[in-house]
Amino acid sequence: xxxxxxxxxxxxxxxxxxxxxxxxxxxxxxxxxxxxxxxxxxxxxxxxxxxxxxxxxxxxxxxxxxxxxxxxxxxxxxxxxxxxxxxxxxxxxxxxxxxxxxxxxxxxxxxxxxxxxxxxxxxxxxxxxxxxxxxxxxxxxxxxxxxxxxxxxxxxxxxxxxxxxxxxxxxxxxxxxxxxxxxxxxxxxxxxxxxxxxxxxxxxxxxxxxxxxxxxxxxxxxxxxxxxxxxxxxxxxxxxxxxxxxxxxxxxxxxxxxxxxxxxxxxxxxxxxxxxxxxxxxxxxxxxxxxxxxxxxxxxxxxxxxxxxxxxxxxxxxxxxxxxxxxxxxxxxxxxxxxxxxxxxxxxxxxxxxxxxxxxxxxxxxxxxxxxxxxxxxxxxxxxxxx
Numbered sequence: 001x002x003x004x005x006x007x008x009x010x011x012x013x014x015x016x017x018x019x020x021x022x023x024x025x026x027x028x029x030x031x032x033x034x035x036x037x038x039x040x041x042x043x044x045x046x047x048x049x050x051x052x053x054x055x056x057x058x059x060x061x062x063x064x065x066x067x068x069x070x071x072x073x074x075x076x077x078x079x080x081x082x083x084x085x086x087x088x089x090x091x092x093x094x095x096x097x098x099x100x101x102x103x104x105x106x107x108x109x110x111x112x113x114x115x116x117x118x119x120x121x122x123x124x125x126x127x128x129x130x131x132x133x134x135x136x137x138x139x140x141x142x143x144x145x146x147x148x149x150x151x152x153x154x155x156x157x158x159x160x161x162x163x164x165x166x167x168x169x170x171x172x173x174x175x176x177x178x179x180x181x182x183x184x185x186x187x188x189x190x191x192x193x194x195x196x197x198x199x200x201x202x203x204x205x206x207x208x209x210x211x212x213x214x215x216x217x218x219x220x221x222x223x224x225x226x227x228x229x230x231x232x233x234x235x236x237x238x239x240x241x242x243x244x245x246x247x248x249x250x251x252x253x254x255x256x257x258x259x260x261x262x263x264x265x266x267x268x269x270x271x272x273x274x275x276x277x278x279x280x281x282x283x284x285x286x287x288x289x290x291x292x293x294x295x296x297x298x299x300x301x302x303x304x305x306x307x308x309x310x311x312x313x314x315x316x317x318x319x320x321x322x323x324x325x326x327x328x329x330x331x332x333x334x335x336x337x338x339x340x341x342x343x344x345x346x347x348x349x350x351x352x353x354x355x356x357x358x359x360x361x362x363x364x365x366x367x368x369x370x371x372x373x374x375x376x377x378x379x380x381x382x383x384x385x386x387x
Contacts, residue, residue, distance in 0.1 A: 015122070019345050019347055028344055031373075032346050032365065041234060044275060051267065051269075051271040051272060056267050060266070063091050063255055065274065066087075068271070070086045071277040072092075072228075072243045073089070073245075081216070082215065082245070089251050090244065090251065091244040096228065096231070097123055098242060101261065103254050104128060104162075104164075106250070106256060107161060107250075108128070113134045113160045115138060115160060117147075117166070118137045118140065118352070119140070120353075121170055138151050143311060145169070147183065149183060163196070164196045165197055171352050173313055173315050185214065188219075188223055193223070194250070195220065195225070196224075199213060199227060199228050201314055202233075203287060204232065204291050206291070221247060222250075225246040225250050228242065235287075235367070239273070241270060293370075294367060294370070294373060299366075302318075305377060305381040305384055306324050306325045307322055316366065318364055319362070323360045330360075334348070334362060342379045348361075349361035
C-alpha cells in the first residue's frame with residue numbers, strides 16, 4: 001500500500017508521552033509534563049459548569065464568543081496598554097497549540113523561511129515542515145540563554161517570512177527583555193517579516209522580571225500575532241482555550257486557517273474564561289507568587305540533592321545540570337534511571353533541540369503542590385547520596 005505522510009511517519013512518539021508512561025510504570029512523581037496538580041479558580045470552573053445549562057450549546061461564532069473577545073481586548077489594554085478591536089483583532093482557538101498552527105498556516109507558503117530560537121517546544125518544527133516551510137534555527141546557550149545577535153541577524157534572508165518567539169520560554173525559563181525585543185524588531189522591519197509570539201506563560205514571571213509583548217514595541221503592531229492560553233493563566237490545561245491578538249489582516253488569516261481545522265471552541269468554556277480574565281490584579285499576582293514559591297522550593301531541593309540548578313525567570317520549568325552527581329550517561333539515560341531508581345520523572349532537555357544538543361540537563365516542572373515537590377527532592381537526595 002502507498003505510504004502515509006512521510007514527515008509524520010518519521011516522527012517519534014513525543015518524549016512527554018514516553019516519560020509519562022515510564023512514570024506511571026514506576027509509580028514515580030511526574031515532574032516532566034507541565035500541568036498543575038491542583039484545580040484552577042473555583043469560580044471559573046463553576047462558571048463553565050453553569051454555562052452548560054443555559055441553553056447555548058451549539059456552535060460558537062467562528063472568531064469566538066463576543067464576551068471572550070471583549071475580555072481578551074480588555075486584558076491587553078489593562079496589562080500592556082495595547083488597544084485592540086475585539087471584533088476584528090481577536091480570534092479564539094482550541095488551545096495555544098491550535099493558535100500556533102493557525103498562525104503558521106495563515107502566514108506561510110511552501111519555501112518560506114521561519115527563524116526560531118533553540119531549544120524550542122517540540123511542536124514548532126513539525127508544523128512548519130508540514131506546511132512546506134523551512135526552519136532556520138538560532139541556538140541560545142545556557143546558563144544565561146542570551147541572544148547571539150550576529151547569528152540571529154545571519155539567520156534572516158530574503159526568504160524569511162516570520163520569526164517564532166516563545167517568551168517566557170519553555171524549557172529555559174528565559175524572559176526576553178525589552179532591549180532584546182527591540183533588536184528583534186529591527187530585524188523584522190529590515191527584512192519585512194512577521195512575528196508569531198507564543199506567550200502562553202505571560203503571567204508567570206519571577207524575580208521582578210516582567211513580560212513584554214513584542215507587539216507593543218515600536219513598529220510591531222502590524223507585524224505580530226500574539227498567542228496566549230487560558231490553560232496556563234488559570235491552571236486548567238485540559239480546557240484547551242487559546243486566543244490570538246493581531247492586526248485585522250493577520251487575525252483574518254489566522255481565522256481562515258481556524259475555520260478549516262476546528263471552526264469553534266466549546267461555548268461554556270469560552271464564557272467561563274471570559275469571566276476569569278476579568279478577575280482582579282490580585283489573582284494574577286497571586287498566581288505568579290505561588291509559582292515562584294514552587295520554583296524556589298524545587299530549586300533549593302535540587303541543589304541540596306547535588307544538582308547545579310540554572311536560573312529560571314518565567315514559565316513552569318527549571319533546568320538542572322546532573323553532572324555534579326557523578327552520572328556519566330546522557331540526559332535520556334539519566335531521566336530513565338531517575339524515574340526507575342529514584343521515583344522522580346523529568347524531561348531530557350536534548351528533546352528540545354534538533355541534532356546535536358547538550359546532554360547533561362533535565363527539565364523539571366514546579367507547578368505542583370509543595371508536598372509533592374518536597375517528596376520528589378527527598379527521593380532524589382536519597383538516591384544520589386545527599387540524603
